[in-house]
């Protein structure tokens with residue numbers, strides 16, 4: 001979807017050379033030398049819940065941030081009352097540059113494509129093996145969103161007590177995406193290994209068992225959610241916002257995304273997807289015409305595969321992902 005003026009932020013500004021030399025774009029800002037660092041764990045109605053050392057501080061955006069958005073996962077600089085005591089409010093004066101940005105598409109209730117999480121390392125795509133049935137097209141779209149965001153994807157297949165995972169695993173084998181299979185009450189040690197030291201966003205549509213998983217991974221999750229609600233005054237956790245939860249023993253973070261149904265893929269460039277396929281990216285650089293979308297006959301990847309540099313399965317998977325950008329979001 002075309003971006004509107006209000007979606008642009010500071011990162012998009014291009015400074016035009018001027019005859020009078022370069023002038024600062026904005027007025028000089030106060031240095032805020034006393035600012036402390038925070039990590040945004042929840043956002044709701046203009047209030048930002050930030051972790052500062054070992055305490056949580058509620059903050060608002062300082063006016064000087066302009067249109068710059070603040071999202072879960074952002075690392076921010078805070079001033080004002082950063083004590084974290086009840087009824088205190090700090091101010092966010094700076095958002096540090098982001099390592100990755102996960103975007104969600106426009107939907108019926110919100111016409112704008114928005115960044116929902118910043119700085120996450122992994123995208124855990126949670127899919128039930130049955131009840132509800134897996135939706136491979138949705139999985140493909142989520143994989144593309146992960147690659148585009150600069151995140152590593154991870155498949156988490158739930159409800160293995162209801163259906164065999166082998167067929168679905170085989171479908172994704174050539175992508176080389178790590179997969180973890182679980183069932184009700186299953187041992188999550190293998191999943192914890194995959195999450196250790198990472199910031200992982202969990203996505204999955206309703207009923208796949210994501211809440212069950214979050215509660216098993218973070219025994220304190222319910223309390224964290226109700227705490228956010230107490231701060232923001234909501235009866236329950238806002239259906240479309242994200243919430244970062246720390247894994248026990250500081251072993252990493254998971255970010256739950258209730259209500260995130262789809263990802264906008266219109267902005268995705270094929271290069272961002274193919275870069276996740278090292279064996280094919282090399283062939284694309286050598287043999288494809290500029291701006292090749294890898295779906296037309298001029299694509300050089302067929303000969304690259306024919307010459308034995310990569311497998312047909314990998315190329316087929318790449319093309320399936322590239323095609324998943326077309327059409328309506330699931």
Ligand SMILES: Nc1nc2c(ncn2[C@@H]2O[C@H](COP(=O)(O)OP(=O)(O)OP(=O)(O)O)[C@@H](O)[C@H]2O)c(=O)[nH]1
Nearest residue numbers: 158159160182183184205206207208209210211212
């Ligand atoms: N058989 C089986 N059922 C499961 C498993 N995991 C979760 N469930 C059940 O599936 C249903 C949905 O689980 P939730 O954890 O609420 O799913 P969710 O993805 O959070 O769904 P929403 O709350 O709608 O977003 C519940 O009735 C769970 O008890 C599993 O591994 N096997």
